[in-house]
Amino acid sequence: MDFGLIFSSIAPVFAPENILFILLGATGGVLIGSIPGLTSTMGIALLIPFTYGMTIIPSVGMLLGIFCGAMYGGSIAAILIKTPGTPAAAATLLDGYPMGQKGEAGRALAIALFSSFCGGMIGALLMTFLSPFISRMALKFGPAEFFTLAVFGLSVIISISGKSLVKGLISGFFGLLIATLGMDKVSGYLRFTRLIGFYEGVPFIPGLIGLFALSEVYANIENILKSEKVTAKISGVLPGWQDIKAIARSVVTGGFIGSFIGAIPGAGGDIAAFVSYSEAKRSSKHPEKFGTGIPEGVAAAEAANNGCTGGAMIPMLSLGVPGDSNTAVLMGAFILQGFQPGPMMYVEHLDIIYAVFASMMVANFAMLIVGMCGVKLFAKVISIERKLLIPAIMVLSLVGSYAINQNMFDVYFALVMGGVGYLLQKYEFPLSPILLALILGPMSESNLRRFMQIDNGQFWRIFTKPICVIFLVLAVASMIVSVRNQRKINKRVARSGGDAAE
Amino acid sequence: MKKANIVCAVTGMIFSVVAFSMTLSFKQFQNVPVGPEFFPRYLAAGLFICCLVLLIQQVRAGLKNDTPAPTISLKDKGMQRLLAGAAIIVIYALCWEPLGFIAATPLALFGLMFLLGLRRYPVMVIFSLAAMFVIFGAFRFFLGIDMPLGILDSLL
Numbered sequence: 001m002d003f004g005l006i007f008s009s010i011a012p013v014f015a016p017e018n019i020l021f022i023l024l025g026a027t028g029g030v031l032i033g034s035i036p037g038l039t040s041t042m043g044i045a046l047l048i049p050f051t052y053g054m055t056i057i058p059s060v061g062m063l064l065g066i067f068c069g070a071m072y073g074g075s076i077a078a079i080l081i082k083t084p085g086t087p088a089a090a091a092t093l094l095d096g097y098p099m100g101q102k103g104e105a106g107r108a109l110a111i112a113l114f115s116s117f118c119g120g121m122i123g124a125l126l127m128t129f130l131s132p133f134i135s136r137m138a139l140k141f142g143p144a145e146f147f148t149l150a151v152f153g154l155s156v157i158i159s160i161s162g163k164s165l166v167k168g169l170i171s172g173f174f175g176l177l178i179a180t181l182g183m184d185k186v187s188g189y190l191r192f193t194r195l196i197g198f199y200e201g202v203p204f205i206p207g208l209i210g211l212f213a214l215s216e217v218y219a220n221i222e223n224i225l226k227s228e229k230v231t232a233k234i235s236g237v238l239p240g241w242q243d244i245k246a247i248a249r250s251v252v253t254g255g256f257i258g259s260f261i262g263a264i265p266g267a268g269g270d271i272a273a274f275v276s277y278s279e280a281k282r283s284s285k286h287p288e289k290f291g292t293g294i295p296e297g298v299a300a301a302e303a304a305n306n307g308c309t310g311g312a313m314i315p316m317l318s319l320g321v322p323g324d325s326n327t328a329v330l331m332g333a334f335i336l337q338g339f340q341p342g343p344m345m346y347v348e349h350l351d352i353i354y355a356v357f358a359s360m361m362v363a364n365f366a367m368l369i370v371g372m373c374g375v376k377l378f379a380k381v382i383s384i385e386r387k388l389l390i391p392a393i394m395v396l397s398l399v400g401s402y403a404i405n406q407n408m409f410d411v412y413f414a415l416v417m418g419g420v421g422y423l424l425q426k427y428e429f430p431l432s433p434i435l436l437a438l439i440l441g442p443m444s445e446s447n448l449r450r451f452m453q454i455d456n457g458q459f460w461r462i463f464t465k466p467i468c469v470i471f472l473v474l475a476v477a478s479m480i481v482s483v484r485n486q487r488k489i490n491k492r493v494a495r496s497g498g499d500a501a502e
Numbered sequence: 503m504k505k506a507n508i509v510c511a512v513t514g515m516i517f518s519v520v521a522f523s524m525t526l527s528f529k530q531f532q533n534v535p536v537g538p539e540f541f542p543r544y545l546a547a548g549l550f551i552c553c554l555v556l557l558i559q560q561v562r563a564g565l566k567n568d569t570p571a572p573t574i575s576l577k578d579k580g581m582q583r584l585l586a587g588a589a590i591i592v593i594y595a596l597c598w599e600p601l602g603f604i605a606a607t608p609l610a611l612f613g614l615m616f617l618l619g620l621r622r623y624p625v626m627v628i629f630s631l632a633a634m635f636v637i638f639g640a641f642r643f644f645l646g647i648d649m650p651l652g653i654l655d656s657l658l
Binding site: 010049050052120166167169170173174176177180184186187189191192214217218221222223224322384385387388390391392394395398399402403406408410412415418426427428429441445448449454456 | 503506508510514517518521524525527528531535536537538540541542545546548549552553555556559572574581583584588589591592594595597599605610611614615617618619620621622625629633634637640641647648649650652
């Protein structure tokens with residue numbers, strides 16, 4: 001291990017301006033995460049244009065700050081108004097909101113912050129120690145292995161399909177089909193369209209901004225009168241010693257569960273939080289108290305969803321396959337800076353990899369500091385008038401789409417994708433499979449075609465390659481487990497909905 | 503939701519049939535085992551099958567547990583507001599090149615805030631101008647991105 005390289009790589013992360021960018025990111029992330037309807041994915045997508053002029057370390061540091069901050073921020077709205085700020089905080093409200101109802105909102109927020117920090121650090125440490133080994137193995141990959149890896153990545157569309165598996169698959173196929181628009185990267189042939197804007201394929205970031213940010217703008221314009229006006233009183237910024245002792249086990253278990261689930265491409269913080277909550281309840285001495293407002297419930301969910309941040313970075317950095325929609329956008333940021341995440345990055349840009357590891361840990365400390373300093377203030381963000389916020393988000397979305405290539409085609413494309421995203425969400429078609437398909441579609445197609453070219457069109461030979469077989473088996477196993485987990489979550493949500501109704 | 507899902511399934515099927523038929527006209531390359539038509543053709547088929555499954559599921563499902571679907575009706579106030587908002591956003595985007603970002607943005611922000619029901623005019627004016635200056639300044643001077651200036655091009 002080259003300690004000289006490690007120190008020279010991580011030293012720039014601790015430069016004052018980089019710490020400032022990470023703190024800014026964490027602040028923005030907590031703010032975005034605490035507003036229901038604004039996701040961390042959207043926050044990262046909106047801020048990517050601001051990183052164009054920066055170098056890789058401050059830009060990635062800022063985006064990681066948003067990622068970590070938003071995961072914690074989601075708990076604020078979940079605890080205070082029973083509306084998860086982000087989908088990953090859905091499990092937090094099961095015990096967080098009842099705690100708030102008992103006059104313990106400050107305690108619940110403090111537990112959420114502490115658990116988020118611990119979970120995030122566990123995830124970051126696992127990312128640091130595991131991803132180099134995975135990337136070393138990935139260097140042996142050829143087109144067939146990358147194709148099956150993409151298939152494995154696409155298989156998790158099922159786990160992010162939400163209530164309806166068929167609708168998730170429809171979203172996935174729709175995304176994959178859209179990803180074939182424009183110039184075919186292998187033959188140079190123009191498919192479906194001759195529009196110049198599609199010559200280099202589908203504009204990814206404008207599509208992403210359209211799907212996740214503009215669709216929310218449209219939905220908010222429609223439902224602005226239904227938005228709740230919220231006021232909340234907060235006290236305390238960190239949990240007491242008794243609480244820390246009570247939640248320690250849930251936090252550590254949740255951190256590991258979150259990291260491992262996050263490392264499965266496509267499985268996000270929402271699933272991890274529910275699985276961790278379920279495990280905490282299963283192993284608790286008093287499972288009947290879960291759902292009535294106990295600290296362990298909040299801790300398990302928050303440690304897991306923040307553990308996911310580091311976990312989701314593992315496949316992105318080591319294999320070039322994003323672990324969730326956040327890391328998909330982060331991957332876009334790396335690419336915009338001229339770095340292609342994947343095994344070769346560990347060979348060509350090891351200094352950047354070390355800097356990312358350090359930034360991730362600093363981002364978690366930044367989240368802790370920002371959370372401690374601003375928890376009272378952030379709670380007020382929930383009551384910011386959305387009539388001011390929505391127009392500002394609209395302008396930022398359009399400017400963000402324009403800024404990448406500085407052409408109006410990208411803006412119009414974002415507008416169209418915003419409309420598509422709005423309609424799909426309205427009729428309960430999940431958007432994340434489209435995002436996953438836009439990323440993995442070109443990778444799977446180009447590698448399949450290269451493999452078929454090399455092996456003279458004999459597809460069966462893919463089953464003679466051990467790594468390919470492992471990925472295909474993992475894909476099938478992932479699909480089966482995802483279907484089972486989703487059924488369990490649907491049942492649990494239905495039960496908690498029924499309980500709430502009672 | 504049943505009726506809405508059927509409409510979605512049929513729309514998806516039509517979309518996939520159109521996409522599939524378009525792939526039939528793609529150029530065929532010699533000595534290439536998998537051409538540019540291969541992926542889109544199978545994806546269109548996959549989309550068609552999934553839409554067909556959704557259609558069959560909905561046709562076979564009873565109305566007993568049916569949840570109400572979100573409606574798209576022009577009589578609905580929310581939908582009217584959405585269409586007006588979408589019109590403001592589209593016109594705003596179309597005005598970027600002729601009018602420029604500086605001139606178009608405050609108008610669009612003010613219009614959208616008015617549409618959303620805000621009536622505190624001093625706040626609306628100050629917020630519209632402040633948001634425009636902050637965003638323009640950040641992108642133009644901090645990030646070096648040339649925002650469209652339109653009619654102000656000769657002045658700035």
